[in-house]
Amino acid sequence: MAxxxxxxxxxxxxxxxxxxLEAAGVTSLKDMVSEATDPVDAALFQEHLAETELQxxxxxxxxxxLGGHHNSLKDAMNKIGAAATDLLHVGKDSGDKATRNxxxxxxxxNLEVAMYESLYAAASEAxxxxxxxxxxxxxxxxxxAAKKIFPRISPVAKSAVIHGVQS
Known part of the structure; x- marks a missing residue:
């Protein structure tokens, strides 16, 4: 429909x-893959990185x-925001980083789930x-992806407490 x-x-x-948001996700996931100390988490992040790039x-x-053009300024602003968030975690051990990631x-x-609901509703209405x-x-x-990630949070957080810097 026109x-x-x-x-x-x-x-x-x-x-x-x-x-x-997906461009920021690609950047974050690349960092998460490189920071992952558990091969399960690394594989999870790598799998979703490939999916995110396709998305x-x-x-x-x-x-x-639709005749539109991507505004790369939004990408730059997202990267600045991500870098600022990373500064809050300087000095954290690998267990803390794994849990945080x-x-x-x-x-x-979950932010993306909501964003795509909004896009779906607007596009449907239009x-x-x-x-x-x-x-x-x-x-x-x-x-x-969220359903795969959520069950990893508790065991990784527990491991960080039990093993200190090992995760």
Missing amino acids: LGNDLQDRIARYIDDAIA KQHLEARLQA LIQAYAIE GDTETAALAKQIQAQEEA
Whole structure:
């Protein structure tokens, strides 16, 4: 369905926001993979990194199909925010970092679930079935990732307490 310019611009902005969040996710997940001390966590982060890169590509293609362009300033702002968050954790041991990374990954996944619900609702209301379907597809992937991450938080936190810097 052909969207009116105002609706198309709104949907394009929502997609652009999703691209920026996924780009930040790629950066965070790369860091999490390199910082992971447990091979289970490293594999979990690596798997979702590959999925996140594909999601970003699909979103970029959809934005281009709508005639929009990604605002890379949003990516830069997200990276600055991530760096500021990392400064709060300087000096933490590897157990603390492992726990923090899992908590952060879980929080990001749930933020993305909500973001894709918003994109789905807006696209559906605007009659943009392609964007709505993409939003639901990615949302399901984010929900699945969150379900894989959550059960890791407690054992990793317990391990950090029991073993100190070993996690």
